Amino acid sequence: MTPSCPSCQAPFTPGAETCERCGASLLVAPAPGGAEPVCAVHPEWRSVATCPRCGAFACARCLRQGPEGAICVTCHEREPLGQLPWDQRDELGTLKAFWRTCYGMLMRPTETLRGVNPDAPVSSSMTFVLLSAIAGFLTTGLLYTAIVGIVLGLVPQTDTSGTDPEALKRWMTVGMGAGTVLIPLFSTGMTLVNAGLDHLILRMGGVERGFSVTMRAHALSQAPYIVGVIPFVAVYAAPFWAVGLRAFTYRTLHRTSWGTALAGAFLVPVLSCCLCGGFYGALMFAAFKSGLGTQG
Numbered sequence: 652m653t654p655s656c657p658s659c660q661a662p663f664t665p666g667a668e669t670c671e672r673c674g675a676s677l678l679v680a681p682a683p684g685g686a687e688p689v690c691a692v693h694p695e696w697r698s699v700a701t702c703p704r705c706g707a708f709a710c711a712r713c714l715r716q717g718p719e720g721a722i723c724v725t726c727h728e729r730e731p732l733g734q735l736p737w738d739q740r741d742e743l744g745t746l747k748a749f750w751r752t753c754y755g756m757l758m759r760p761t762e763t764l765r766g767v768n769p770d771a772p773v774s775s776s777m778t779f780v781l782l783s784a785i786a787g788f789l790t791t792g793l794l795y796t797a798i799v800g801i802v803l804g805l806v807p808q809t810d811t812s813g814t815d816p817e818a819l820k821r822w823m824t825v826g827m828g829a830g831t832v833l834i835p836l837f838s839t840g841m842t843l844v845n846a847g848l849d850h851l852i853l854r855m856g857g858v859e860r861g862f863s864v865t866m867r868a869h870a871l872s873q874a875p876y877i878v879g880v881i882p883f884v885a886v887y888a889a890p891f892w893a894v895g896l897r898a899f900t901y902r903t904l905h906r907t908s909w910g911t912a913l914a915g916a917f918l919v920p921v922l923s924c925c926l927c928g929g930f931y932g933a934l935m936f937a938a939f940k941s942g943l944g945t946q947g
C-alpha cells in the first residue's frame with residue numbers, strides 16, 4: 652500500500668517529508684484527543700502507514716522504500732533489500748540465475764526468499780516455469796525416446812505384416828521427440844491456468860497482492876523440477892515437492908496465513924485429482940456395467 656499525504660491524500664514516495672503535490676509537511680501532529688494512530692517511534696506525529704512487515708504505525712520520517720512498498724525504518728535496517736538470483740539474470744546469465752535460484756529454493760528456501768521483491772512481471776515468472784518444465788521433462792523425454800528407438804530397432808523386420816516397419820519406427824521416434832518438446836510448453840500453459848485458479852482461492856482467503864505475485868510464487872515453487880535432470884525422478888517426485896513448496900512461497904510472498912497459503916496451494920490440485928478420479932471411476936463403472944451387460 653502506498654502511503655498518502657495527510658493533507659491532500661496524494662500518494663508519496665517513502666523517504667519524503669513534504670508532499671510533492673500540496674507542499675504541506677507530511678509530519679502532522681495528531682488532533683488532541685483524536686483517535687488516529689500515531690507513529691510508534693514518534694508519538695508526536697500522526698501515522699501515515701503501517702509497516703507491512705512488523706505492523707508498526709509509522710510517520711513519514713520512519714518510512715523507507717522496501718521491495719514490497721513502504722516499510723518502517725527498523726525493518727529496513729534489519730533486512731535490506733534481498734536479491735533473488737533470478738532477478739540478476741543480466742549479470743549472471745539466464746541459466747546460471749535459474750540454477751542458483753532452483754538450488755536456493757531447494758536447499759534454503761527461507762533465506763532465498765528473505766527480503767526479495769515479491770512481485771515480478773508475469774513474463775519473467777513464465778520464463779522460469781518454462782525452464783523448470785524443460786529441466787523436468789527433457790531428460791526423461793529424451794531417454795524414453797532413446798529407449799523406444801532402441802526397442803524398435805531390436806524388433807525383427809519379419810515381425811510386421813503389411814506395414815512398413817521403417818516408417819513406423821520413424822513416426823514413433825518423431826512422435827516421442829515432438830512430445831518431449833510439447834510437454835514443457837503445455838505444462839507452462841497449464842501453470843498459468845493453475846496459478847489463476849490458486850489466485851482466486853488466495854483472494855478469497857484475503858490476500859491483497861496481485862496476480863503477478865501469485866504467479867511468481869507459483870513459478871518459484873516449480874524449482875524441484877530441476878531434479879528432472881536425473882531422469883524419471885522429477886516426473887514422479889517433483890509435483891508433490893512443488894505443491895508443498897508452493898504453500899511456503901504463497902505464504903512468504905503474499906505474507907498471508909498458513910491456512911490461506913495451504914488452501915491456495917492444495918485446493919486446486921486436490922480438486923482436479925478428485926475430478927479426474929471421479930471421471931476415471933465413472934468410466935470404469937460404465938465399462939464394468941457394459942461388461943456385465945454383454946455377459947448376461
Ligand SMILES: [Zn+2]
Nearest residue numbers: 656659670673
Ligand atoms: Zn499533499
Ligand SMILES: [Zn+2]
Nearest residue numbers: 702705723726
Ligand atoms: Zn516494520
Ligand SMILES: [Zn+2]
Nearest residue numbers: 690693710713
Ligand atoms: Zn516516526
